[in-house]
Amino acid sequence: MENKKDIIIVGGGPIGIACALECKKRGWSYLIIEKGTLTNSLFNYPKNMTFFSTSEKLEIDDIPFISNNPKPNRDEALEYYRRVVTSNKLNINLYETVKTINKNDNEFTVTTDKANYISKRVIISTGFYDIPKLLNIPGEDLPKVTHYYKEAHNYALQNVVVVGASNSAVDAALEIYRKGGNVTMVVRGETIGERVKYWVRPDILNRIKEGSITTYFNSELTEIKENTVTIKTPEKRLTLNNDYVIALTGYLPDFNLLKTNGVTLSEEKRIPNYNPETMESNIKGLYLAGVICGGEETHKWFIENSRIHAKLIAKHIESINT
Template sequence: MQDVLIIGAGPCGLSAAIECEKRGFSTEIIDKHNVVHSIYLYPTHMQFFSTAEMLEIGGVPFALSNDKPYRDEALAYYRRVAKHYQLKISPYEEALSIKKQPDGTFQVHTRKRSGTESVKEAKHVVISTGYFDHPNYIGIPGEDLDKVTHYFREAHPYAGMKTAIIGGSNSAVDAAMELIRVGADVSVIYRGSEISQNIKPWVRPLFDSLVTKQRISLYLESSVTDIRENSITIKNISGEEIIVDNDFVLALTGFRPDRKLLASSGVELDDGMEKPSYNPETMETTVPGLFVAGVIASGRNANEVFIETGRDHGRLIAEYLSSAKTV
């Protein structure tokens, strides 16, 4: 039996394990994928908005020649941190359910990629799962076509293609910039009156310039209402419908954490069953001994919690366990 079982091997899960280990608690991390899988799913050439210092965990320096790291540098850093602390990580093992026992401990039912199921026991459990497995679907005709994806990895497959991007966040703008570089015909459709104010400041002027030069077609206060094999239908705020020739659609409409594991374990959920109830000073949920860390603690807006804020959740948990002497 471990003192602390952590579900999710993202940066916040790794940080929680490190903080608990530092205070003498035995830990194990399980993840249905591998270490920092969410970052692996980021676009191949993505550069972080945050500085390297804000992404550090466990006191291990994230040394770079430039200020803001790229995706591959972050992957290498978190692998190095996990190896440095010799964290016990069981990759490709999914948590199916969490059950609290009469003696106050927990049993976590898991399944490996091979299909083998088992039960892990722990005195405490930390849920630190991400959200990249669960995109926000629009719910429009044609969204299930092969030409539509909710993930953008790199621009090469779209070279010379008429590509529509649905969304107005950093991911949408970054994708548009990469697509232009490979010669794609790019349209950006966003329901807001302007692109997000949180666009990376070194990218925003370049994007605005491409829109001004009409190299990117920008449709504001608009939405895609229908997707067909060779076109999309865009409806603007005045009700006008515009049919645009189209080869591919990138529906970059964000993601949401999966609450099923939380709900099945008995944790109370607020905000329309979207946000777990927890003590922000300890990260303990309404189920004693069951904690949350990272983006799973957020509500409908997954951007409430970033790595730079969620990485501190593990310290709060470890300090609480240590001071309460509950192990």
């Protein structure tokens, strides 16, 4: 049966690809199902993004990742993971969305928007980049508001508010400022995030100090209108002229996909239930890999420290099969 596999892998990012490589080495029939393009989250990163990690820490299955830079950029990563998939002829269905995963006896039925699949085991490695943390304020649904940042050119000569103090918010603010945009940052905390890339952090702090990028700390956006925004600061409420709002306040995993399939989540931070030695969830035969293991703590897992998940899963399945 064509749609019957040993393993279905949900998510075609770097960790899903790593899981597929482990399956292929062992001769297991498998299929990656990805709702977007290959490495969809990386594709949606800003065009000029540079990774915090060096290239060797982004490698999977000891396949060399050669970069022209000390820290690889988005385009180099896309090329690397694409070549890993194509050169290894991995089985992957793109632009197909998993709707439900149901377990009956010792098999899973995976239903997508295109087909039904039967598998002995399922690995969920869907990452966290698809569901933004919303501000939940009036006007957030206006066309001028986005929760993703791609490039700076279209913000030139515009009044832009960037919400957040993470790597993505800092990168957006600096790039837009250097392309001629009038940038204002709104930061809930009292300073720029401590996890901002060490070679970028001095740059943003200096731009703030010199007044090139106006920044309101301990503040929050309270309302967005067609031509203005309202900011609540410790001193008062401000209304600023505004053309665009880029709300880079973080993203969340698809908790519904986990919960509807019986994976339990902790009350705090919604961390899924899994065995860290095998990556098997509380549902026998259903495994978790990558960032999704961190629940709301999306900074806990990333490519370089979750590559091992693929090998842990394969080792556990292998021990069961023998």
